[in-house]
Amino acid sequence: MSRNPGPHSIPAQQRIAKAISRAGITSRRKAEALIASGKVSVNGIIINDPAIKVGPVDIVEIEGTRLPDPARTQLWRHHKPRGCVTTHDDERGRHTVFKNLPPDIGHVHTIGRLDMNSEGLLLLTNDGELKRRLELPQTGWQRVYRVRAFGTLSDASLRRLQAGIDIHGLSLRPMEVTVDRNSGRNCWLTIRIREGKNREIRRALATCNLTVNRLIRVSYGPFRLGDLPRAHTSRVADRTLRRQIADLSARSQPSQR
Secondary structure, three states, rough: OOOOOOOOOOOOOOEEHHHHHHHOOHHHHHHHHHHHOOEEEEEEEEOOOOOEEEEEOOOOEEEOOOOOOOOOOEEEEEEEEOOOOOOOOOOOOOOOOHHOOOOOOOOEEEEEEOOOEEEEEEEEOOOOHHHHHHHHHHHHOOEEEEEEEEOOHHHHHHHHHHHEEEEEEEEEEEOOEEEEEEEEEEEEEEEEEOOOOOOOHHHHHHHOOOOEEEEEEEEEEEEEEOOHHHHHHHHEHHHHHHHHHHHHHHHHHHOOO
């Protein structure tokens, strides 16, 4: 088989499973399963090692079908409703956010997660490297949440949250917390964090004798939920995405003296 680069060749040296994932066909984990089952060939030879690297001169096929061009990096905003999970395949058969997505969006990853009972802004991307980068705490992007909780937040508890707390050995970074209003037996808070550990806000407020009964993420870094309807998805313009990635790269560079 010819080794000349064609319209569906890989743009740079990378692991074969990653190349398949970047083409927008499936996840890297499922790509590894395809490779293990002998359904993937490189230059006409069946392979079974997902760590093999391929480059521009290699021809990759899945069950005889040429691998499509890698999809360009894209980002979407999605308004996650309550009652669905953010996994592709849920072993308990619960509704997932991916069932709400447009059919032509292809394979995408969530940037961070929202638990089943949380709602609001969820960022999606078709680029696994971008996903990992935007999830890193050192990225410095702030996540903002509107929170309704049963109970009253005392001044002492507010200071504890703002200073950072430890929950059974799990250290949570300081939160920016604003009490917006008290409504009956509930209070409304605005909480800003720069990490995003599992159920971080719910667990932190539980130490203050508050039970979260509604949690809405309204922004993630420079991206806002705005008036995006529930369960709807909106693609971020390429120019906006390039600008934000460039700004992120500039901030991550060490200062020159």
